[in-house]
Amino acid sequence: MKKLKRRKPNRSRGGDIGIYLLLIFFGIFMALPLVYAINSAFKPLDEIYLYPPKFFVQNPTMDNFQDLFVIMGKSWVPFSRYIFNTVFITFVGTAGHLLVASMGAYVLAKYDFPGGKTFFNLVVTALMFSGYVLGIPNYLVMTNLGWVDTYLAVVIPAFASPMGLFLMKQFMEGIPDALIEAAKIDGAKQWTIYSKIVMPMVKPAWLTLIIFSVQNLWNTKASNYIYSEELKTLPYALQQIINGGVSRAGVGSAVTLFMMIVPILTFVLSQSNILETMASSGIKD
Amino acid sequence: MSKPKKKRKTLAQKNAIAGYLFILPFIIGFLAFLAYPLIESLQMSFCKVTVEVGGFNKEFIGLANFKKAFTVDPEFTRLLTESLSSMAYRVPATLIFSFFVALLLNQDFKGRGFVRAIFFLPVILSSGVIVGLEYNNTLLQGMEDVVQESGGNSSITATLQAILDTGGVGSKFFGYVFDILDSVYDVAIASGIQIIIFLSGLQTISSSMYEAAKIEGCTAWESFWKITFPMVSSLILVNIVYSIIDFLIRTDNEVMEKINDTMMPMMDYGFSSAMAWSYFVIVMAVVGVISLIVSKKVYYYE
Numbered sequence: 001m002k003k004l005k006r007r008k009p010n011r012s013r014g015g016d017i018g019i020y021l022l023l024i025f026f027g028i029f030m031a032l033p034l035v036y037a038i039n040s041a042f043k044p045l046d047e048i049y050l051y052p053p054k055f056f057v058q059n060p061t062m063d064n065f066q067d068l069f070v071i072m073g074k075s076w077v078p079f080s081r082y083i084f085n086t087v088f089i090t091f092v093g094t095a096g097h098l099l100v101a102s103m104g105a106y107v108l109a110k111y112d113f114p115g116g117k118t119f120f121n122l123v124v125t126a127l128m129f130s131g132y133v134l135g136i137p138n139y140l141v142m143t144n145l146g147w148v149d150t151y152l153a154v155v156i157p158a159f160a161s162p163m164g165l166f167l168m169k170q171f172m173e174g175i176p177d178a179l180i181e182a183a184k185i186d187g188a189k190q191w192t193i194y195s196k197i198v199m200p201m202v203k204p205a206w207l208t209l210i211i212f213s214v215q216n217l218w219n220t221k222a223s224n225y226i227y228s229e230e231l232k233t234l235p236y237a238l239q240q241i242i243n244g245g246v247s248r249a250g251v252g253s254a255v256t257l258f259m260m261i262v263p264i265l266t267f268v269l270s271q272s273n274i275l276e277t278m279a280s281s282g283i284k285d
Numbered sequence: 286m287s288k289p290k291k292k293r294k295t296l297a298q299k300n301a302i303a304g305y306l307f308i309l310p311f312i313i314g315f316l317a318f319l320a321y322p323l324i325e326s327l328q329m330s331f332c333k334v335t336v337e338v339g340g341f342n343k344e345f346i347g348l349a350n351f352k353k354a355f356t357v358d359p360e361f362t363r364l365l366t367e368s369l370s371s372m373a374y375r376v377p378a379t380l381i382f383s384f385f386v387a388l389l390l391n392q393d394f395k396g397r398g399f400v401r402a403i404f405f406l407p408v409i410l411s412s413g414v415i416v417g418l419e420y421n422n423t424l425l426q427g428m429e430d431v432v433q434e435s436g437g438n439s440s441i442t443a444t445l446q447a448i449l450d451t452g453g454v455g456s457k458f459f460g461y462v463f464d465i466l467d468s469v470y471d472v473a474i475a476s477g478i479q480i481i482i483f484l485s486g487l488q489t490i491s492s493s494m495y496e497a498a499k500i501e502g503c504t505a506w507e508s509f510w511k512i513t514f515p516m517v518s519s520l521i522l523v524n525i526v527y528s529i530i531d532f533l534i535r536t537d538n539e540v541m542e543k544i545n546d547t548m549m550p551m552m553d554y555g556f557s558s559a560m561a562w563s564y565f566v567i568v569m570a571v572v573g574v575i576s577l578i579v580s581k582k583v584y585y586y587e
Binding site for chain 2: 016019020022023026027031099100101103104106107108111113119122123124125126134137138140141145156157159160162163165166167170171173174189190191194201202204205207208211212264267268
């Protein structure tokens with residue numbers, strides 16, 4: 001796809017500087033917690049418990065990471081297993097969610113069908129309900145399905161998470177109907193329209209959805225549904241490490257840093273992939 | 286908005302079948318993992334729930350749980366009104382802030398990707414890792430303290446405030462200013478997702494529109510209100526709904542904490558379901574009214 005150059009209204013130098021200043025100001029706000037987390041990961045134990053806490057590390061050390069790897073090595077199930085579990089859940093859950101939510105959203109956004117509006121309203125309503133409250137009934141569902149203690153209990157509900165549908169539908173409504181009609185006249189089947197026209201046009205939307213979903217699933221502990229040690233997730237295992245006591249606080253900060261890497265990477269990668277889309281170009285009235 | 290009309294019946298039927306097939310997976314998932322558990326918990330709210338070996342025992346007690354929530358429980362109504370009133374200013378502030386930042390981040394400048402990543406950080410930090418790992422983690426507690434101190438009143442602003450106070454300039458006025466600064470931090474931290482949603486919306490606007498507007502002689506100000514704003518207006522609705530929900534049901538909201546405390550250590554599922562449902566109905570009413578008003582104003586591109 002050819003990258004279109006966004007035409008900007010002529011802007012003054014003063015405005016440029018103003019924008020930079022604002023960005024720097026808010027950027028510092030935003031970056032503060034991360035800087036602190038990074039610093040903590042390199043703090044020796046006595047510095048972590050220093051009161052009042054110091055923001056920057058005084059005597060940086062790699063001890064926390066070393067300890068973390070030692071503890072990882074001693075775990076009952078090979079540590080790579082936890083990593084695999086989480087990667088698997090994140091990957092399958094996100095892919096499935098993307099497919100299911102975007103297909104549903106396509107129909108809801110572009111076709112009138114009986115009950116469509118009502119169903120969408122129901123979904124939005126369900127958004128408002130926190131996972132907490134559903135914990136127990138959901139457990140009963142999983143028991144009835146026989147999914148307790150399998151990946152399914154975590155992955156399948158992630159497919160039908162309402163936020164993705166809501167987001168995708170809202171983006172897809174922006175696609176001109178004329179484009180879809182034109183494709184139909186040219187003989188495209190529903191699946192072709194969906195996969196060749198609609199999906200490429202809402203690329204920013206599904207990259208956003210991927211960011212959300214990876215973010216959620218990567219941090220899933222799933223301790224409600226999964227009991228077997230070899231099926232447990234990485235955040236769960238890491239939490240066990242942190243809970244080992246006060247002396248583990250250093251390792252804890254190393255863990256925090258470790259857990260942030262993947263969501264940040266996903267974000268950076270997908271952001272750089274969001275190109276200008278062709279939405280609403282391609283049409284001549 | 287005109288939907289594609291299907292001419293012949295057979296084709297229409299074919300289309301309908303395809304449409305249902307497309308949405309079927311979502312419907313199934315929705316019914317099994319959201320609708321059914323919701324109904325179950327609604328049922329629980331009218332019952333006295335006791336845990337037994339191998340399951341739960343529900344005994345119907347009518348509205349007693351709801352009565353308890355609103356009349357007997359000393360905290361529930363107070364927490365509820367507090368949450369709602371802070372929402373009333375928090376949500377608009379989040380929206381304006383995130384829209385503004387998204388506009389800035391959508392400009393072309395050096396290091397754009399890096400700056401965007403920075404603005405996404407709070408999302409990672411607040412919704413994922415910290416909430417997920419916070420139990421028994423003294424480190425993160427310490428971190429929150431530091432963040433509060435450095436971002437809030439003690440270090441930067443408090444020193445400034447001290448200086449200004451001694452200067453004798455109307456200290457009350459500055460008191461307000463610093464209160465606002467404090468909440469700016471909270472708002473900034475809470476608006477990561479909204480920024481992304483706006484940003485991806487801004488990117489779907491084609492540049493030829495701006496070009497055309499410019500040729501016609503539009504100023505930047507005019508093309509903002511006539512192009513940018515209408516084109517992302519549907520996402521404003523998304524973000525309003527998201528912000529309200531995010532604020533009201535995030536794990537550190539006081540009402541949610543109360544509901545959770547009642548559920549887990551006290552095992553009072555019936556009472557906590559009743560509180561959750563009353564809360565839910567109120568949140569739903571708020572979101573419903575607001576989105577009804579806003580959706581009238583939303584513009585869909587055709």
